[in-house]
Amino acid sequence: QQQVKQSPQSLIVQKGGISIINCAYENTAFDYFPWYQQFPGKGPALLIAIRPDVSEKKEGRFTISFNNSAKQFSLHIMDSQPGDSATYFCAASSQGGKLIFGQGTELSVKP
């Protein structure tokens, strides 16, 4: 019940295309859903986060879509750029709980 399942494991997108990464969870107590971006040799860094009171949050080219009834959330990267090539992790936590991470998605944006 604590798992967060992330897909796909890897993704190749052409420059200018849309990258979509999906996550699913089971624990209905989760109330915080962040996405982290990780470049090689670096630690993950917070990219964008959402709480269940909104269905969508947009920051620049990055958008989180959230479906509480389906217990799913996704990251959309519009106009994907080669500099977006990185590993992306979704995560979830409940109040007072610890972050549970998805398995990660390795994104490669081809020029």
Next chain:
Amino acid sequence: DAGITQSPRHKVTETGTPVTLRCHQTENHRYMYWYRQDPGHGLRLIHYSYGVKDTDKGEVSDGYSVSRSKTEDFLLTLESATSSQTSVYFCAISDSQGSSPLHFGNGTRLTVT
């Protein structure tokens, strides 16, 4: 990188030897965490601390111990390293528990031969 320093950055050790990894923060955050990152498994929590001398286990704590004698330092010890502990280890900090962002260090790559 949010004032987090991990040392060493790389280490190669032999099976059966003890290993200690260090995490040092300059943010005065109360919560500190140790994660390991392995392909296909994402980031898994090993141990965490919610204050000086206050620690608790995460989901993959077997074979690991931690200590926190000062707010700024959190040590991870592998008492007797095994090949299954070959991984990249990340320290993270946060100022509150649960619905709060984590700030990660740049990791320690540990190889157990």
